[in-house]
Structures are given as structure tokens and as C-alpha cells.
Amino acid sequence: MEAHxxxxxxxxxxxVLARRVSGRSFAAQHAxxxxxGALVAWGGLATGAxxxxxxxxxxxxxxxxxxxxxxILRLSAEYRxxxxxxxxxxxxxSRRIDNLQLFRVRDIALSQSLLxxxxxxxxxxxxxxxxxxxxxxxxxxDDPRGLYEKLREMVTETxxxxxxxIMEDDTxxxxxxESAEA
Numbered sequence: 001m002e003a004h005x006x007x008x009x010x011x012x013x014x015x016v017l018a019r020r021v022s023g024r025s026f027a028a029q030h031a032x033x034x035x036x037g038a039l040v041a042w043g044g045l046a047t048g049a050x051x052x053x054x055x056x057x058x059x060x061x062x063x064x065x066x067x068x069x070x071x072i073l074r075l076s077a078e079y080r081x082x083x084x085x086x087x088x089x090x091x092x093x094s095r096r097i098d099n100l101q102l103f104r105v106r107d108i109a110l111s112q113s114l115l116x117x118x119x120x121x122x123x124x125x126x127x128x129x130x131x132x133x134x135x136x137x138x139x140x141x142d143d144p145r146g147l148y149e150k151l152r153e154m155v156t157e158t159x160x161x162x163x164x165x166i167m168e169d170d171t172x173x174x175x176x177x178e179s180a181e182a
Contacts, residue, residue, distance in 0.1 A: 016081045016154070019147070024119040025140030026070040033066035079138045081151070084158055086126065086136065100136050102151075102158040104128040110148045124148055 037059040044055030072092060080087040086100045105128050112122035122144035126136040141147055 013082055013084075016083060016150075017147075018078060018080045019138075019141055020078050021074045021140040022121040022142040023070065023074060024142065025116070025121045026066070026073075027119055028115055029066050029070065030063075033062040036062045077139070079141070081147075081154070083154065086151070088136065088138070098133050098136065100126065100128055100130055100133050102155045103162045104130045105151075105155045105159075108148060108151055108155065110144055112144065116144075120144075124151070126151070 040062075041055060041059035044050050044059065045052060076092050077088065077090045080089070084102055086102060088098045090096050090098075105126055107127040109125040109127075110122055111125065116122045121140055121142055124138045124141060124144055124147060126138075128134055128136065138147070
């Protein structure tokens with residue numbers, strides 16, 4: 001996690017924090033790969049079905065493939081929080097940047113599995129009135145509760161600054177609309 005302090009009143013688009021997918025979010029996959037590798041090694045060496053020169057590389061392969069996959073996935077996504085927006089940059093060869101203005105946020109949700117609670121990682125789902133990005137999920141984030149609270153505060157501040165009111169129309173079943181007072 002990178003956190004940056006921004007001088008008050010600066011007109012520049014100031015980065016509040018930037019995060020990548022947590023390495024801890026791959027713990028279960030790494031454990032499964034190690035278990036699979038151990039079973040392959042034990043099965044191959046105990047039965048004598050194949051020489052050790054073949055069994056050992058086959059046993060190590062799932063561990064290496066899982067580690068490389070986790071490394072690529074961590075590099076492929078970066079989440080940045082600015083004072084007025086949330087940005088996700090994804091992709092390895094081709095890049096995509098999704099931007100969500102915080103005043104458009106309707107709801108923020110935090111979800112963690114049991115392992116995520118133990119290792120302190122989780123997902124944050126943001127629902128907004130933005131037509132291009134109505135659902136925005138930050139996956140596998142370290143210390144998700146801290147980011148969740150920070151986002152809630154920032155959303156409240158930006159909505160108050162812009163005097164934005166989110167209105168839900170239950171009679172027509174349509175999507176929510178925004179209205180801003182001058």
C-alpha cells in the first residue's frame with residue numbers, strides 16, 4: 001500500500017493511496033498447489049512408477065505455475081484512490097482504466113472469506129449511478145476495512161461538496177437518477 005499526504009487546497013489531482021491485489025489473497029491456491037505437488041511426489045516416488053528425474057519436475061510444476069499466475073494477476077491490476085475519484089487500471093499487454101467519480105457512489109460493500117479475515121484481505125464492491133461502470137469491485141485488497149472506511153468518508157465529503165442527492169425511483173423500476181443543486 002502506498003499512501004500519500006496531500007497539501008490542503010492544492011488544485012492538482014492528488015493521489016490519496018494506491019493498492020495492488022494482495023499476495024495473501026492467493027494463499028489458498030498456493031497451499032493447494034503445494035499439496036498437489038506433495039501428493040504427486042509421494043505417489044510417484046513411493047510407487048516407483050517413474051524415475052525421480054521425471055517425478056520431481058512434475059511435482060514442482062503446479063507450485064511454479066501457481067506462483068507465476070499469482071505474480072501476473074498482481075501486476076495486472078492497480079487501484080488508485082483520489083480525493084474525488086476511484087480508478088482501476090487492469091491488463092498486462094493491453095491496459096484498461098476505469099474511473100468512477102466518488103459523488104456518484106450509491107453503496108459500498110465489504111466482503112471477506114474466513115481465510116480473508118484471518119489473513120486480512122478482502123473485496124470492496126462499489127455500486128454507483130455511473131452508466132459505464134455501475135459496479136466496481138476492488139479484489140483481494142490488503143486491510144479492506146481501512147480502505148472501506150476511508151472510501152465511505154471520502155464519498156460523504158464529495159457528495160456534500162457537490163450537494164449531490166441520489167434519488168431512487170421505485171414506481172417505474174428504473175435506475176436511480178442524480179440531481180445536483182447549484
